[in-house]
Amino acid sequence: MANGFFTDTTLCIGCKACEVACKQWNQLPADGYALTGMSYDNTGSLGATTWRHVAFIEVPESKKRLPMASTAPVTQPPVPSANGDNNTGPGALKFLNIDGDGGASLQIGFPDIGQWLMMSDVCKHCTNAGCLQACPTGAIIRNEFGAVYVQPDICNGCGYCVPSCPFGVVALQHDDGRAYKCTLCYDRQKDGLEPACAKACPTDSIIFGNLDDLKMRARQRVADLHSRGETDAYLYGVDENTEVGDLNAFFLLKAEPEAYGLPQAPTLPQNRVGRGYLAGLAMAAVLSVFSAISLRRSQH
Amino acid sequence: MLGLISSLFAAQNGPVGSPAVPQEARKGRRKKRNLSAQTEFTSYYGRPVVKKPHWVWPIWLYFWAGGISSGASAIATLAHFYGDKDRDKSIVQAGRYISMAGVIISPVLLIIDLQRPERFVNMLRVLKLRSPLSTGTWILTSLGILTGLNTARQVVEDGLVPENTLPGKLALLSSNDVTQFLQGLDGMALGTYTGVLLSATAVPLWANADEAIAPLFLSSAFSTGAAAISLAQAVSGVKADDLHRLDPVEQYAILAELASLGYAYFKLTPEVRKHVIASPFTKSFLAAVWLGMLGPLILKFISPKKGLPGRLFAIIRSLMVLIGGFFLRYAVIEAGKATADDPDAYHSITRGPARGTPEEQARKYSNGRERPFGKGRSTPEQQPNSFQSNNHADGNEGTLPQGNPQDSQYPGSQTR
Ligand code: SF4
Ligand code: SF4
Numbered sequence: 055m056a057n058g059f060f061t062d063t064t065l066c067i068g069c070k071a072c073e074v075a076c077k078q079w080n081q082l083p084a085d086g087y088a089l090t091g092m093s094y095d096n097t098g099s100l101g102a103t104t105w106r107h108v109a110f111i112e113v114p115e116s117k118k119r120l121p122m123a124s125t126a127p128v129t130q131p132p133v134p135s136a137n138g139d140n141n142t143g144p145g146a147l148k149f150l151n152i153d154g155d156g157g158a159s160l161q162i163g164f165p166d167i168g169q170w171l172m173m174s175d176v177c178k179h180c181t182n183a184g185c186l187q188a189c190p191t192g193a194i195i196r197n198e199f200g201a202v203y204v205q206p207d208i209c210n211g212c213g214y215c216v217p218s219c220p221f222g223v224v225a226l227q228h229d230d231g232r233a234y235k236c237t238l239c240y241d242r243q244k245d246g247l248e249p250a251c252a253k254a255c256p257t258d259s260i261i262f263g264n265l266d267d268l269k270m271r272a273r274q275r276v277a278d279l280h281s282r283g284e285t286d287a288y289l290y291g292v293d294e295n296t297e298v299g300d301l302n303a304f305f306l307l308k309a310e311p312e313a314y315g316l317p318q319a320p321t322l323p324q325n326r327v328g329r330g331y332l333a334g335l336a337m338a339a340v341l342s343v344f345s346a347i348s349l350r351r352s353q354h
Numbered sequence: 355m356l357g358l359i360s361s362l363f364a365a366q367n368g369p370v371g372s373p374a375v376p377q378e379a380r381k382g383r384r385k386k387r388n389l390s391a392q393t394e395f396t397s398y399y400g401r402p403v404v405k406k407p408h409w410v411w412p413i414w415l416y417f418w419a420g421g422i423s424s425g426a427s428a429i430a431t432l433a434h435f436y437g438d439k440d441r442d443k444s445i446v447q448a449g450r451y452i453s454m455a456g457v458i459i460s461p462v463l464l465i466i467d468l469q470r471p472e473r474f475v476n477m478l479r480v481l482k483l484r485s486p487l488s489t490g491t492w493i494l495t496s497l498g499i500l501t502g503l504n505t506a507r508q509v510v511e512d513g514l515v516p517e518n519t520l521p522g523k524l525a526l527l528s529s530n531d532v533t534q535f536l537q538g539l540d541g542m543a544l545g546t547y548t549g550v551l552l553s554a555t556a557v558p559l560w561a562n563a564d565e566a567i568a569p570l571f572l573s574s575a576f577s578t579g580a581a582a583i584s585l586a587q588a589v590s591g592v593k594a595d596d597l598h599r600l601d602p603v604e605q606y607a608i609l610a611e612l613a614s615l616g617y618a619y620f621k622l623t624p625e626v627r628k629h630v631i632a633s634p635f636t637k638s639f640l641a642a643v644w645l646g647m648l649g650p651l652i653l654k655f656i657s658p659k660k661g662l663p664g665r666l667f668a669i670i671r672s673l674m675v676l677i678g679g680f681f682l683r684y685a686v687i688e689a690g691k692a693t694a695d696d697p698d699a700y701h702s703i704t705r706g707p708a709r710g711t712p713e714e715q716a717r718k719y720s721n722g723r724e725r726p727f728g729k730g731r732s733t734p735e736q737q738p739n740s741f742q743s744n745n746h747a748d749g750n751e752g753t754l755p756q757g758n759p760q761d762s763q764y765p766g767s768q769t770r
Binding site: 296331337349 | 406484554576607
């Protein structure tokens with residue numbers, strides 16, 4: 055029975071409660087006040103002391119329509135905007151139809167301020183995990199909850215798992231020398247508690263649970279969004295047939311994976327091992343034959 | 355424009371394990387991927403997607419020294435079995451000593467590189483064939499033992515330890531043709547695994563060059579190993595007549611290096627190739643090619659063969675190959691680290707099959723009224739996890755599941 059996360063980015067409000075809860079529970083040190091200067095994202099990326107990372111993607115003004123609750127064309131009532139009768143261009147109002155029960159409907163006008171995409175990133179606990187397969191000490195294991203777990207008492211800080219993760223998750227902690235990443239709150243799960251981030255998430259953007267249930271729920275959610283006209287919603291990390299397999303922490307996204315700093319089709323680094331050895335040893339055989347011939351021929 | 359270029363490469367760089375997606379579907383995706391954000395995002399604020407390894411000088415040196423040791427082991431073995439018993443004795447002799455020096459230095463460098471050096475023995479608690487670092491640890495360990503045995507014999511044969519003492523007898527007893535043969539094989543494995551170690555990561559340059567790196571490092575191991583042996587021969591006053599016998603080996607290795615490098619170069623996507631041809635490491639790559647490959651090849655044809663000038667030129671050529679070999683390791687590692695910091699490079703090698711247009715997406719998630727996957731994908735039957743729920747008679751579609759998961763009415767419960 056594997057557990058995992060379903061992170062529904064359409065519900066994320068960017069409050070970073072997950073980041074804080076994770077740091078608190080796992081007693082991770084602060085990363086300092088490093089402002090990225092690009093958005094509200096001042097964490098930057100996942101790392102040895104950052105196991106949840108909320109990404110903020112600002113979709114510029116007028117580049118994005120607000121979602122419409124009904125698919126019927128909205129007739130815009132003549133609402134005066136701030137600067138007179140200007141109803142188009144920047145500063146114009148956008149309208150959202152909310153259909154209530156019994157035919158009642160409510161129309162709300164919004165100023166066009168663009169849109170934020172927010173996503174709480176985390177270790178994906180891949181089905182075929184690059185970090186796990188790369189680890190030469192066997193420090194990285196899959197635990198009884200289906201999570202990919204680094205055993206700190208075995209890791210010797212070789213750092214090979216770091217470039218072997220196709221998502222750039224696991225990292226070495228400099229003062230300590232070992233590799234760290236999300237444990238899927240191994241300790242909490244042992245006590246029958248859900249991980250701290252999922253517990254703290256106020257909008258249930260992060261849901262923790264049995265993977266089969268989560269996947270079904272996620273597919274329903276996408277179908278639901280599609281039926282409401284949000285046809286850009288899709289699931290990242292399930293039903294995708296990539297080399298890393300289904301992700302135990304998967305996401306509902308609304309833009310290209312690249313926008314969130316995720317690869318479209320991650321590859322499993324270890325799938326290149328066989329080819330590499332074959333090519334290298336073939337070259338060794340060729341060079342050996344040529345060398346042997348040349349050594350033989352120059353005898354006299 | 356960049357997107358267009360990368361889309362050309364997308365078709366070639368799809369994941370190997372993915373099902374065959376018809377060209378049509380792939381092209382279609384690139385053209386009309388109108389996920390609602392009308393701005394095309396190419397990365398998350400240009401931030402790195404994958405993390406680079408922490409490797410610095412110990413690893414540059416280790417790859418270089420390990421390569422020399424690997425080549426020296428292989429060449430000593432080839433000379434032992436195929437060489438002239440008298441004239442190639444110095445090759446075997448120098449090869450054994452050089453590879454011994456290499457396998458003493460290499461583990462030290464590797465352990466220095468560990469962030470928890472005192473725990474290096476943890477590497478020896480498992481053997482994982484899919485982890486090149488694990489395999490490599492065992493290759494290095496066994497090569498250390500084999501080289502030690504054969505070098506001990508060499509020490510006795512050279513008269514440094516008398517034959518009739520106990521250590522001398524033991525050395526002669528424990529080393530023979532079999533251990534020499536195994537040392538040669540193990541040496542080649544050492545040169546190969548350092549390349550696989552790189553290609554089996556998510557670092558764009560290494561992952562993209564893929565199966566080209568191992569032959570590149572292996573042939574570089576041969577050329578630097580041959581150069582190290584020739585250098586030892588030239589400075590230790592081996593007879594001029596026996597001096598140039600490894601030159602053809604070195605030249606074959608250099609040609610193989612050039613071929614591997616060219617093959618790697620043409621495998622790279624434009625976004626990755628940029629880091630080879632127009633980056634701070636371009637000079638190092640050029641140094642590797644000119645000092646380590648083209649230079650010595652050209653010099654071979656113009657250098658005198660006989661006498662002291664011949665010996666001097668042999669020394670110069672060997673030094674060039676050795677220095678070039680170091681630059682090759684340095685450039686491949688450092689340029690690789692630079693590509694890991696470049697999200698465009700990583701995205702260019704991880705483009706995959708279509709996620710589909712909004713219409714296809716809607717169909718995929720439309721509660722199983724149609725097949726959830728497009729034509730290019732495998733059928734739902736082949737995909738145990740794919741969503742194909744019961745045809746809802748309960749009109750429940752488009753809402754969150756209600757009820758008890760154990761309940762057979764629970765949507766999708768029949769998929770498991
Ligand atoms: S996301 Fe990276 S660190 Fe997490 S399980 Fe997958 S490979 Fe390992
Ligand atoms: S750093 Fe630790 S966890 Fe990562 S591969 Fe090395 S030994 Fe394994």
